[in-house]
Amino acid sequence: MLRDHPERYETANELHARPFxxxxxxxxxxxxxxxxxxDAxxxxxxxxxxxxIALLDRFGADHPKPDATHxxxxxGRHRLKWESHTEFVTYTIFSDTLSERPFDGAIFEAFPRDWLDxxxxxxxxxxxxxxxPEGADIPARLHDWFEGESLAVSRIVDGAAVIAGDFRIDARGHARFAIFTAPDLGERRIGRIVQQLCEIETYKTMSMLALPRARALGARLxxxxxxxxxxxxxLRSVERTSDATLEQLLAIGSDLETMLARATFRFGATEAYSALVEQRIEVLRxxxxxxxxxFAEFMMRRFDPAMRTCRSVERRMEALAERARRAGDLLSTRVSVEREMQNGRLLRSMDERAAMQLRLQKTVEGLSVVAIGYYAVNLVTYLAYPFGARFGLSKEWLAALAVVPVLVAVWWVVHRIRAMAD
Structure with a gap:
């Protein structure tokens, strides 16, 4: 019997785990x-x-599975959708009724205040x-509900709906979006539009979290x-020592690597979230x-410059880190050259000391030949005196006759010993 991969059903069900x-x-x-x-x-x-679960218990609702991410x-009289993402969690409450006063925030009160705290x-x-529903008075309603300077409006999904929002936060702390639907627009499609607008605003906010950090890093860079x-x-200055230069270069390199390590996750996440914003807007057609x-034009004018700033700071950090590494290579070259010069001076000094030692050794050898010869002549004189007396030779004559051959013999012995040692 053909066996299934243990994660086959889990991966297949994940594609359908978050329905609109x-x-x-x-x-x-x-x-x-x-x-x-x-961070996450x-x-x-x-x-x-x-x-x-604390929120669900307030309304006696069922609990999710222990490992559920949605x-x-x-x-109560509303519906709740909860999702757990990499860095945040989302709660969405849906109501099938429409308040008479637009954006009065009454639906948000479904979240208990102490639960929010x-x-x-x-x-x-x-x-x-x-x-x-879409009507002829849309422009008037948009004028009353939103800030005209930043208002973005577009007809989407082949004319099925009109969406509008100014991406501002009102006095209650909420962003606001309006959706005007054509008569034949289905409920699932409306739900997808609502979901996409929520994702656009959330991913935009997540992307913008990197901007304050990018500005702070830019000043430090x-x-x-x-x-x-x-x-x-x-590096070319002879007055500055390599040790001092190395210490300062290590401090700069350490700062850059620390900044890169701390900012890599945030900038990487920003790139991913900004791509999601672009994708969500693109599918709206x-x-x-x-x-x-x-919405695309609003993002191009307001959102894209912030993302370019973040990318520029990230590239600048990487470029400075590479420059610091190249400066380290230059310093290493300088240290190698200085070391070679120092080794050359040391070798010359050793050669000079060796030459001096050789001259001293030769001097000592000469003196030693004289010293040994002196004692050897005395010994030869004492040994030869009894025989020399028979021929009428005094000690002085015997000593004079023995000096040259004895010194030659001593020199020859010392020379042989030195040759054997070498």
Whole structure:
């Protein structure tokens, strides 16, 4: 029997794990995204799950599976959709009724205030969405609801709906989007549009989190750039020691590597989130409405420059780190040259000392020949005196006759000993 891969069903079901909600015309939705202040590596998913269960228990709703990363179910007279992402969790409440006062925030009150106060993180994004049927008075309603200077409006998905939003945060802390639907637009399609708008706003916010860090890093990189340029210029200076240069270069390199390590995750995530924003807008298939800017045009004017700033700072950090490594190579070359010169001087000094030792050795050998010869002559004189007396030779004559042959013999012996030692 053919066996299945143990993860076959899990991976297949994951493709269908987050269905779009069904939402009819004349309805509302409230969206909330919560993120911890630190990065995802330290995120407490157990606390996020406990916070969800605390909300469900308020309304007697069923709990999700222990390892679930998403949930959809009834929450009193509303419906709740919960999703756990890499860095944040989202809550979306859907209501099948439409408040008479647009964007009054009443639907957001479905989240109990004390429950919000106990959230294991900070509010990343909160959105109010209003779904109404399309009518001739859309321009008037947009004028009343949104800030005209930043308003983005477009007709989407082949004319099936009109979406609008100004990407501003109102006095209650919510962003607001309006959806005006054609009469024949299905509930699932409305739900997809709502989901896409929530994702656009959330991913945009996640992408923008890197901008303050990029600005702070940019100011620091300007100082490091000046220090590194001055340091490279001083590599040719003979007045500055290599040890001092190395210490400063190590400090610069350490700062750059630390900055890169701390910013890599955030900048990498920003690149991914910004790509998601572009993809979500692209699938809307926007067409201009009433001469207003589209969502894509708004992002091109307001969002893209921030992303380019982040990319520029990231590339600048990498370029400075590479410059620091090249400066280290130059310093290493300088140290190698200095070491070779120092070794050359040391070898010359050793040669000079060896020559001096050789001359001293020769001098000592000469003196030793004289000293040994002196004692040898005395010994020969004492040994030869009894025989020399018979021939009438005094000690002085015997000593004089023995000096030359004895010295030659001593010199020959010392020379042989030295040759054998060499």
């Amino acid at each position: 909600p069904a939402l009819r015309t004349r309805s509302e939705a409230a969206f909330l995204a919560i993120k911890r202040a630190h 590596a330290n995120r407490d998913r157990a606390a996020d799950r406990a916070h969800l 949930y959809f179910g009834a929450l 106990d959230a294991p993180g900070l509010r990343l994004s909160s959105i109010l969405l209003r779904v109404e 300007t100082g490091i750039d000046g220090e590194l340029s001055a340091l490279v210029g001083e 926007e067409a201009r409405f009433g001469g207003r800017q589209t």
